[in-house]
Amino acid sequence: MRLRDKRALVTGGSRGLGRALCRTFAAEGARVAFTYSGEDPAAADAKSFRVSVLDTEGTERMVRELEEAWGGIDILVNNAGILQHLPLALLEEADWDRVMDVNVKGAFLTSRAVLRGMIRRRSGAILNIGSRAGVKMSEAPIHYCASKAAVVGLTQSLAKEVARYGIRVNCLAPGVLEDGVGRGLPAHRLADYLKYCSLGRLGTLEETARLAAFLVSDANSYMTGETVLMDGGV
Ligand SMILES: NC(=O)c1ccc[n+]([C@@H]2O[C@H](COP(=O)([O-])OP(=O)(O)OC[C@H]3O[C@@H](n4cnc5c(N)ncnc54)[C@H](OP(=O)(O)O)[C@@H]3O)[C@@H](O)[C@H]2O)c1
Incomplete structure (x- = not known):
């Protein structure tokens, strides 16, 4: 129960x-x-909002x-993101x-809306979902990288x-995961990734969410501004 009593907002949680992330944080x-x-x-459902990260008024x-x-929001995960294989x-x-x-301005608009309360309360944790493609040379579309x-x-x-203000902001950069935007990856890219991945497999959503839960938890109290790469050792 690492996140007991925490109040978390995840963008793109459907x-x-x-x-x-939603399931792991709730657990x-x-x-x-x-x-x-x-x-x-x-x-x-009761905890969901159909609002685009680009809808400034709707987000506020x-x-x-x-x-x-x-009474407040303790954790924000800027997860909503899109990828086109072009x-x-x-x-x-x-x-x-x-x-x-969606990937950058969306994180800015949502963070700005949530930060006002975090700054007032002098506490909070924000996690931005990046990608290996933003950290290392990758065969991925240039706009996404x-x-x-x-x-x-x-x-x-x-x-x-x-x-x-006592607020930490970090970034989690996964490699290719078994589901999500990695789905449409061309076969040769997938084979290439698996060939160079030391662990020899794609990442799972659950193991990514578990690391995210640690990163936003109070246990991770001395890390901020950091980007954590999680790619099975490519
Ligand atoms: N899966 C991977 O291999 C992988 C690897 C590295 C990084 N990532 C990153 O992980 C994050 C999640 O991706 P995913 O793989 O889980 O993709 P996904 O399965 O396509 O899910 C994306 C989620 O974001 C929502 N979304 C998209 N545009 C939005 C908008 N404008 N406003 C609000 N929500 C929006 C989607 O719902 P709607 O379509 O209904 O809006 C959906 O809930 C992304 O930032 C992605 O870049 C993924």
């Missing part, structure tokens, strides 16, 4: 890694709410609602903008700015 004792943006009736409203219901020649300007917007590298910069700079 499936993939976000859903695993560790946290109250959990999550967002999603698409048509997903299965995602609609949701944060106010949650703070009224819970080579440079086929990349439209609109594709670039969409990926940069650029967006995930930006998440590393955002993590460092935000961590510096809010450390004085």
